[in-house]
Amino acid sequence: MITMRDIAVRAGVSRSTVSFVLNDKHSAMGVNEDTRRRVLEVASELGYRRNELARAVVTGKNRVFGFVVPGFGLESEVVSRILAGVMDEAEARHYAVQVIRLARPDDEIIRRCVELRPTGLLCIQTGPETLRHLRQEVSRFGIPIAVLDSSPQLEGGSRVLSDDLAGCRQAIDHLADLGHARIAYVGGDPKTVVSRLREEGYLAAMAGRHLPVLGGYVENGYWNAEATEAATVRLLEDPEDAPSAIFCADDKTAMVVCRTARRLGRSVPGDLSVVGFADLAMAAYADPPLTTVAQPFPEMGRVAVRRLLAAAAGETPPPEDPGVPLPDELVPTHLVVRRSTAAAHR
Amino acid sequence: MITMRDIAVRAGVSRSTVSFVLNDKHSAMGVNEDTRRRVLEVASELGYRRNELARAVVTGKNRVFGFVVPGFGLESEVVSRILAGVMDEAEARHYAVQVIRLARPDDEIIRRCVELRPTGLLCIQTGPETLRHLRQEVSRFGIPIAVLDSSPQLEGGSRVLSDDLAGCRQAIDHLADLGHARIAYVGGDPKTVVSRLREEGYLAAMAGRHLPVLGGYVENGYWNAEATEAATVRLLEDPEDAPSAIFCADDKTAMVVCRTARRLGRSVPGDLSVVGFADLAMAAYADPPLTTVAQPFPEMGRVAVRRLLAAAAGETPPPEDPGVPLPDELVPTHLVVRRSTAAAHR
DNA sequence: ACGCTGTATGCAAGCGCTTGTCTATCTTTG
DNA sequence: CAAAGATAGACAAGCGCTTGCATACAGCGT
Numbered sequence: 244m245i246t247m248r249d250i251a252v253r254a255g256v257s258r259s260t261v262s263f264v265l266n267d268k269h270s271a272m273g274v275n276e277d278t279r280r281r282v283l284e285v286a287s288e289l290g291y292r293r294n295e296l297a298r299a300v301v302t303g304k305n306r307v308f309g310f311v312v313p314g315f316g317l318e319s320e321v322v323s324r325i326l327a328g329v330m331d332e333a334e335a336r337h338y339a340v341q342v343i344r345l346a347r348p349d350d351e352i353i354r355r356c357v358e359l360r361p362t363g364l365l366c367i368q369t370g371p372e373t374l375r376h377l378r379q380e381v382s383r384f385g386i387p388i389a390v391l392d393s394s395p396q397l398e399g400g401s402r403v404l405s406d407d408l409a410g411c412r413q414a415i416d417h418l419a420d421l422g423h424a425r426i427a428y429v430g431g432d433p434k435t436v437v438s439r440l441r442e443e444g445y446l447a448a449m450a451g452r453h454l455p456v457l458g459g460y461v462e463n464g465y466w467n468a469e470a471t472e473a474a475t476v477r478l479l480e481d482p483e484d485a486p487s488a489i490f491c492a493d494d495k496t497a498m499v500v501c502r503t504a505r506r507l508g509r510s511v512p513g514d515l516s517v518v519g520f521a522d523l524a525m526a527a528y529a530d531p532p533l534t535t536v537a538q539p540f541p542e543m544g545r546v547a548v549r550r551l552l553a554a555a556a557g558e559t560p561p562p563e564d565p566g567v568p569l570p571d572e573l574v575p576t577h578l579v580v581r582r583s584t585a586a587a588h589r
Numbered sequence: 590m591i592t593m594r595d596i597a598v599r600a601g602v603s604r605s606t607v608s609f610v611l612n613d614k615h616s617a618m619g620v621n622e623d624t625r626r627r628v629l630e631v632a633s634e635l636g637y638r639r640n641e642l643a644r645a646v647v648t649g650k651n652r653v654f655g656f657v658v659p660g661f662g663l664e665s666e667v668v669s670r671i672l673a674g675v676m677d678e679a680e681a682r683h684y685a686v687q688v689i690r691l692a693r694p695d696d697e698i699i700r701r702c703v704e705l706r707p708t709g710l711l712c713i714q715t716g717p718e719t720l721r722h723l724r725q726e727v728s729r730f731g732i733p734i735a736v737l738d739s740s741p742q743l744e745g746g747s748r749v750l751s752d753d754l755a756g757c758r759q760a761i762d763h764l765a766d767l768g769h770a771r772i773a774y775v776g777g778d779p780k781t782v783v784s785r786l787r788e789e790g791y792l793a794a795m796a797g798r799h800l801p802v803l804g805g806y807v808e809n810g811y812w813n814a815e816a817t818e819a820a821t822v823r824l825l826e827d828p829e830d831a832p833s834a835i836f837c838a839d840d841k842t843a844m845v846v847c848r849t850a851r852r853l854g855r856s857v858p859g860d861l862s863v864v865g866f867a868d869l870a871m872a873a874y875a876d877p878p879l880t881t882v883a884q885p886f887p888e889m890g891r892v893a894v895r896r897l898l899a900a901a902a903g904e905t906p907p908p909e910d911p912g913v914p915l916p917d918e919l920v921p922t923h924l925v926v927r928r929s930t931a932a933a934h935r
Numbered sequence: 936a937c938g939c940t941g942t943a944t945g946c947a948a949g950c951g952c953t954t955g956t957c958t959a960t961c962t963t964t965g
Numbered sequence: 966c967a968a969a970g971a972t973a974g975a976c977a978a979g980c981g982c983t984t985g986c987a988t989a990c991a992g993c994g995t
Contacts, residue, residue, distance in 0.1 A: 499874065965968090
């Protein structure tokens with residue numbers, strides 16, 4: 244193992260000089276250009292690789308972010324796309340990213356978050372209970388937290404989320420512009436924040452366009468195929484009252500709605516337009532390819548890292564500051580129009 | 590920041606005693622049960638959290654694996670499911686996982702892999718060129734590498750992959766058992782290893798069941814929707830020669846085949862059975878839900894970690910050992926039967 | 936000759952931790 | 966009852982690195 248000492252000996256200088264050169268501090272502490280070159284040369288000749296660990300110990304800060312996900316969160320496309328964004332920003336600034344998965348028992352893992360002395364923690368889809376734990380654990384060490392995905396508000400932590408309300412408006416506007424007036428909504432599990440938020444967005448957007456929400460036009464699919472099929476059947480069975488378009492709380496729901504509609508003899512988008520939410524990979528492969536509200540997952544990751552960095556650099560917010568939440572950061576969505584929507588019949 | 594010294598002072602013992610207690614080494618080095626309890630108590634009272642970094646510096650080994658993915662690899666469901674498996678095994682053994690994304694310029698990032706002094710590196714979908722670089726960089730430090738996903742063989746490194754050949758056999762056997770004899774294959778880009786491998790598996794399995802591969806029954810969709818549609822049209826346009834089942838190189842291809850078949854007026858699985866490969870999340874949401882060969886991604890991750898651990902523990906293989914590759918580890922696939930396959934017509 | 940300022944470099948402390956060695960005390964046993 | 970052994974804990978070195986301070990030696994004006 245080649246260390247700085249080896250370089251120092253071989254280049255005939257002191258270890259501090261080597262350190263200055265290797266850290267580009269030669270301008271502040273004068274290091275002769277000749278010496279500098281020699282050190283660099285010896286270093287590359289010996290194939291020296293800095294030991295980041297030792298460096299982190301002495302400087303007291305580890306250039307690492309913790310990416311905290313719940314048990315099976317990693318399997319979700321949403322999470323991995325956020326991670327991709329986090330990596331963009333972190334790598335550009337020479338930070339590393341460590342994945343930390345919360346499982347039973349949480350406590351031990353939460354402790355581990357701190358033992359690595361990360362610069363900050365990014366929490367994705369983390370429950371309020373765990374979040375509180377985490378926050379408490381971490382506050383003493385001055386490690387900032389950013390919360391992604393519409394988890395509940397964390398006092399004193401940054402929250403970054405997609406602007407779902409605006410997204411719903413984009414979807415409804417698109418349908419309204421196509422001439423649809425009878426637009427129904429199929430949500431997920433109304434116990435989840437996401438589902439409620441999008442329902443709210445749907446209602447607000449309908450009101451915004453002065454469109455009526457007919458009785459029975461708000462259904463829930465509970466994020467599973469069977470319930471979603473049942474909901475779709477309820478909406479479509481009576482051709483009289485059936486909507487001409489359905490706005491869904493997510494892409495998976497939308498895909499099930501499409502296939503159920505087809506099973507009932509309705510063509511998409513001929514008889515029924517369908518809009519999803521998220522723009523998962525599968526949306527493009529659906530039949531028909533799905534019109535959907537694209538959430539800015541990678542951008543959310545990037546924004547969160549930037550916030551963390553700012554928090555780590557600036558004054559640490561008072562750990563037990565009671566109320567005063569940092570304002571949420573809403574990242575805009577955009578509509579991706581594919582082939583599951585078409586103009587309404589006369 | 591609370592350190593071991595603080596605990597030592599407060600408990601009235603030496604720092605080494607604290608270290609022994611906190612590392613459960615008290616059995617080897619005698620530490621009195623009373624002392625032990627006192628130390629533990631003071632530690633929890635003070636809210637002590639070990640500094641893993643310092644520990645890693647002094648022991649010389651960082652309990653971290655590097656998970657190396659190419660530029661946009663993270664967005665792929667395959668990669669994130671492998672990562673989930675890696676996390677399973679790593680966390681169970683108290684290792685952390687760091688994601689390292691290879692982008693332009695590779696060299697700097699590759700250097701960074703080493704600067705963290707990881708216990709081992711897991712390379713996913715990494716090109717042969719990069720792999721060579723990485724290997725060379727890493728070998729001097731005795732850091733073992735495991736390669737996942739059918740990347741080319743790495744001399745002296747472990748390779749873990751899914752048993753695609755057997756998977757193809759499962760698919761063809763399933764179709765043959767349903768009475769299909771005219772089974773075609775739609776691959777991806779024949780320049781890729783995966784596509785060629787599955788074509789090979791298809792041919793071998795057909796031969797195994799004494800089924801003829803008719804002229805034009807091997808098509809390629811180049812992993813994109815347009816080419817796949819065209820290939821499907823070629824296969825199906827003449828009802829005389831059309832196959833009654835199509836085996837596809839992956840799920841996305843299969844989904845495009847399904848929707849193209851429907852566009853041509855064929856029903857799936859009524860007129861045409863379709864089988865995919867991978868079992869991505871979207872397979873379950875396809876219309877109809879896709880019968881597919883499920884690849885054991887998480888298990889591959891787990892196996893790879895185990896191999897790395899073995900390599901790190903056992904004798905390090907001679908860095909420049911020329912030939913002698915470690916045997917590949919093939920992890921078995923299994924068939925998931927959904928609704929895109931049905932018995933052949935008489 | 937003297938003290939200056941400034942620049943280039945070495946010295947050594949110290950980050951938080953592990954661990955080999957050594958001492959002091961408490962058993963055992965011939 | 967002394968010697969040998971076991972037991973409990975202290976001491977200090979050292980991991981690879983950063984950095985404040987001291988030092989050495991230019992060149993400059995007086």
